[in-house]
Amino acid sequence: MRSWLLKLLALLMVFGLVAAACGNDDDDGVATAPDDSAPAEPADDGDDEPAPAGDDEEPAPVPDDDGEEPATTPSDDGAGEEAPPEEEMMGACEATVSGTKVNYAVYSPNANMDPTASSGALVGGTQLVNVWDVMMTFDPESGLYSGQVAESLTPNGDFTEWTLKIPSGITYGNGDELIAQDVIEHMLRFLEGRGNGVTNRSAGSVGLVDFEATEIPDDNTIVFRLSRAWSTFPSLLSDEPGMIVNPRIIAQLLDEEAANATEETSAERLVRNRMAVSPDLVNAASVGPYEVAEVEPNVRTVLRARDSYWGGPVCIEEIEFTWPGSSKANWEAFQAGDFNAAFLRDPRVFAEAREAGTVLSSEFQNLGGLFLFNHGVRGADSMGADLRVRQAAHYAINRDIINERAFEGKLNTTNGVAAEGTLLWSPELQECADEEPAYDPDAAAALVEEVKADTGWDGSLFFVHADTDPGPEIAQAVEGMLEAAGFDVEVALGPVTTVLIPRVIVQADYEMAGWGFNADGATWVASLNDNLNSASGSNRMAFASPDMDAALEMMYGAATVEDQRAALAAVQCVWKDYLPAMIYSVTEEGLALADNIKGVQRSAATVFLFGNASIEN
Secondary structure (H helix, E strand, O other), rough: OOOOOOOOOHHHHHHHOOOOOOHHHHOOOOOOOOOOOOOOOOOOOOOHHHOOOOOOOOOOOOOOOOOOOOOOOOOOOOOOOOOOOOOOOOOOOOOOOOEEEEEEEOOOOOOOOOOOOOOOOOOOHHHHHHHHHOOEEOOOOOEEEOOOOEEEEEEEOOOOOOEOOOOOOOOOOOOOOOOOHHHHHHHHHHHOOOOOOOOOOOHHHHHOOOOOOOOOOOOOEEEEEEEOOOOOOOHHHOOOOOOOHHHHHHHHHHHHHHHHHHOOHHHHHHHHHHHHHOOHHHHHOOOOEEEEEEEEEOOOOEEEOOOOOOOOOEEEEEEEEEOOOOOHHHHHHOOOOOOEEEEEHHHHHHHHHHHHHOOOEEEEEEEEEEEOOOOOHOOOHHHHOOHHHHHHHHOOOHHHHHHHHHHOOOOOEEOOOOOEEEEOOHHHHHHHHHHOOOOHHHHHOOOOOOOOHHHHOEEEEEEEEEEOHHHHHHHHHHHHHHHHHHEEEEEEEOOOOHHHHHHHHHHHOOOOOEEEEOOOOOOOOHHHHHHHHOOOOOOOOOOOHHHHHHHHHHHOOOOOOHHHHHHHHHHHHHHHHOOOOEEEEEEEEEEEOOOEEOEEEEEOOEEEEOOOEEEOO
16 A cells, blocks of 8 residues: 655645636635645754745646545644645555546647656646656645655755655566665756757756765665755656656666667667657556556557556556547537546636536646747847847737637736736736736837847747647737737747647747746746746746846745745846746646546646546446
8 A cells, every 4th residue: 555655835836826816716626725835844954043934837636526635734823834644545446447447638649758758737747647656746725745656855944955765665667676866867867868859847957956965875765955945846856857767777778779879869869769659668667557558659648557556556447648639629528428537728618617517626827828939049040039029029919819819708818927816926026017018019010120120130030839729819819910010920830749849849940939837836936947047958948137047046945925925026027127938828727527536636737646546436
């Protein structure tokens, strides 16, 4: 049976942007957070220095009405405390139930089963976590971290050191035991693979670990030492860096591919390519509740219950992940009974799902809808590097027009890095957000003409966007508004995994792109730093500002809600001066579930674990 470690009270981020934003309440099934969070109680490290005072990506609570007890919430007095140990799970079944199946409609099909080559809930997170498992999980409703594979993760007094404990006896599919050194070697793959086929954004956050100072006292213990205080460090181990791939198998594959490597295609890339299409390799290198039965990259993935899962019997025999084509198509297929789980990311669909009384597990993503600008990735000569062009785009684009044309007026539009109604929004943040250029077509046209006259630019702008509904409508609306201001826009539409991600992350072939940072309760610190820090290997825009770097630094040590709000307001006040991207919405995303599926939990972000789930009747 699974042994659950003590739940840590989530630090600053814990509750973050998951509050019941934009008018939705708990009865709607949206995960909400306490008004004031408390940090995890620091371990007694012998220092006399006091710990910081008490203060989202997205693991989320189990769906409403699933019969499970909610996690203990922080005390109302704001003092840090540990939740009592959760009772050892008795298991919903004694053995896998033959014939049980989850048909899961995804937002976008995954391209690879290697955690370094996938990133987040939208492009494979749920497929990956059910195969690899994860060190930590996070519940934004209660603000608690839990150990999944890990036994515990505890900080020192100033959050610069975290001690991870992992249990003995957990084995990979090939029989090797999972040990502490494996965690380190797995995390280093993210760091060392930057620019070499690693598309996961976690490289920027992994880089905050001081691996030279980090210690491994024994096979079950890691003492992580960080380059800065980081009160939300558990978030890293609830994401892909916490999905441990057996490094001995990776080393073997690298040896095998060394002879096939070229200047254009390294051995590391070849290994990732093999992981994408080789279920046997993935199953041998993983410890999760499911194994890969079938996989067609960018099309379909089928998982089957692992016979000897370390956590006990896996009740549901099979999960099949396919892509109907959009959130709307997912919802319609769910209603028709073709799917009993469907990922949703469209406010029009959420409104229908709530009206239908569907069981939902969802969360609001700040910076969920935005337009990136290329500031000169890898030295590219991009007009996005000119602040006046970015200002002109802000003046030209009307968020309300996007809302009406693409979302039937149901989108939660915003111009801020946190939307009003989410936990870390503040009047100070909004004051700075409102100093950004607002819709003014004449001002946009004047700036475009000024840049043309000064630089000889012809007004051209290459705009890349996903073709998933309502992507074409968003792109068409934006194209029309930009061209009315004098831009000459070329639009490239295509699937997320085969067009949008390659153009933005791999090729840096864009000047403006539809995107989302997805900063929620579990990931807001890492998400902002990874995407905006000038030294981050996951900075997709090549945006660089010492002012922004200093503002981002404030976020890491913030250990009270008040400090977090102040830190995020500082980020916003720098944002309005530099306009690295244009924010247009806070986005709700999550899972619609048939009411007979019980025990689903969230890992990080809207990534869902089925290891303890069951299907009634």
